[in-house]
Amino acid sequence: MRLPVLLAALVAVATCTETFVGHQVLRVVPQSDEELQKVQELQDLEHLQLDFWLAPRGLGLPIDIRVPFPSLQAVKAHLEAAGVSYSIMIEDVQALLDEEQTEMLRSSRQLPLDTNTFNYEAYHTIDEIYNFMDMLVAENPNLVSKLEIGRSTENRPLYVLKFSTGGTNRPAVWIDTGIHSREWVTQASGVWFAKKIVQDHANNEGVASILETMDIFLEIITNPDGFAFTQTKNRLWRKTRSKHSGSICVGVDPNRNWDAGFGEAGASGNPCTETYHGPYPNSEPEVKSIVDFVKSHGNIKAFISIHSYSQLLLYPYGYTDTPVPDQQELDEVSAKAVAALSSLHGTKYKYGSIITTIYRASGGTIDWTYNQGIKYSFTFELRDTGRFGFLLPAKQIVPTAQETWLALKVIMEHARDNL
C-alpha cells in the first residue's frame, strides 16, 4: 500500500505549514458504472480540494480519497444520496501523522548516529548496546576492538571490548558488568565506562597513561540471555537461562558457578533457587568463556566484577573465612578506592572481604580469579542501598558510573604501579 510513503510525505508537509486536523480518508469500491461516475464527478469539483490517494481505475477497484474537514459533509451527502457506499479508512489524518512522527522520533532515538548522540542517561536494550559497541569500534578502530569469547545458552554472542594502544599480550585489566541480569545500573555503567576510556585516550588524560602499558577488557553484557529476559518477561531475573536435566526450573547463578569452593556452603543445590550453583563448575557458557579467556590470556593483573546493589567494594574470599594472603594490601587499596568514589557525590561505601562484609558465598567469580593468581580481584556492589534496589532510576546512571570510575582508576593505577 502507498500509505506509509504518503504518510511520510505528509509528515514532511505537516511539519512545515499544513495541518490535516479532521481530514478523513474515505474508500469507495464502485460496483457499477453509475457509482464510478458519481465518484468521478467529485474529481471535477475543485473547491472541495479532494486528494485522491487511489484514483478511480475501474469497477471493483478501490478509490481512496483524502477529504478535508470542510468538505466532509458535502462529499458524504453526495455519495449517500447516490447510494454509493463508502468506508472511513482514516478517521483523523492529523492524529495518524502525529503518531507517526512520535514513532519516527522514537526510532531515531533507538539508533543514534554515533556514540556522541547516544543517550547515556537511559537504560537500553541488548540491540542498542550491541549497536553502541559497533559504533564505538568504528569510531576508534585504532583503540577499540570487539572480541567474541563464546556464546550463551540461547546462543547469544558474548562480546568483550578490548582497549589497547598496541604491544603484544600486555598486562591487562578485566571489567565485567551485568553478570546478574537484573542489576541494570551495571550494564548501563559499562556502556559509560567504554565511552569514558575512549574520551580519556583522546584527551590524553585519566586512563590514557594506563593504556600506555596495559590493555583494558570490558564485557558489558556478561549474561545476555538473562538480560533479554529482564526486558521481556521478568525484570527481576538474576541467573542464566540454562536448563539442566532433572529439573523444570531454569537458570544457574553465574556468581556461584566458578571453581572456588564450588558447591560448599554459600550456594544452593536446588535448581529452583536464585543461588543455584549449577551441576558442576563452569557449567554455564557465560562463565566458561571467561575462564577460558583468562587462562589463555595469562596476563591479567586486575579483575573487577560489577554488581548492584548495596554500595560495597569487596575482595576475596567469600567461600571461606580464611583471609587472603594479600588481605592488607587489598584492604588499603579498597580504602583508597572508596575514598575516591565518595569524593564525587558523597556516596557512602563500605569495604572488606566478601564473607565478612556481606555473607558467605561459594563458587564466586573473584575467589576463582584470585586463586588463579590475579591479586587485584575486586567486586563492586553499586547504588543504592535498598530504596530502589535493582530498579534504580535512570537519572542515577551517570552519577553512579562517574563515581565508580574514580574507584576503578585507583585499582587500575595500583595494579599498573605494582606490576
Add this chain to the structure above:
Amino acid sequence: IPESGHKYYLQFSTEDYRTGEDAGNCLATVLYPKKKSPPVVSIKCSHTKDQKEIQEEDNRLYQRFRHQSKPITGNNIPDSHGNIEPALEPVWALAVAGSSSIMWEKSTETLGYFLAQVKSVRQWVREDDFTEFDFTVLLHEIPTQEIISCHMRLKWLPGQPLRVKHFCAAESRGADEGSGAEPGSAAGPSAENGANF
C-alpha cells in the same frame, strides 16, 4: 550470651524516605534467643521532625485518598527504569510502610528483606473513615537473593498505626510462570502455607 542467645547493640540514624532529611537517631538492643522465637527488642529514638507537622502531612494525604474521583490503581512501582509517577509516590510510601511490617514478621537473625517493587495496588472504597489498599509487593530476600511475592491488605486512619494483613507465597520462583511442582528447598520452616508458583 552463653545459654541465652545472641544480643546485638545498635546505634543508627534515620532519614525521611522521601526527602532524605535526617529524622532522628535510635539506640536499640535486639536479643535473639537460642530457641527460634521472635527477638526481644528495646528501642529508643529521638525525633527531629515536628509531630504536628507530621500530623498535618498525614491529614493532607488522607484527604487526597478519600476524595479520589475513582479508586487509585497502579502497576510496577517503580517501573523497570526506576520511575515512579509523582501521583503514585504517596501510595508507594504507604507500601513501604506496610511492607516493613511484613519484613518485621519474616526476618530472622540471618534473613533480611528489602522492598524490590510494588507489583500492583488497588484502593478499596470504604463506608467508614478508613482508607484501604490491596497491594502485591515483591520483597528481595537476603542472603538467598529470592524475590518473594506477598499480598498485603492495608488499612489507614491518621493518628493510628497502620493495620496490615499479609500473605506471602511460601516458595519463591526459580522457574518461569506456571511451574513450581518441585518439592520445597532446604530453607527454614515457612509460616504461611499456600500455593507454590
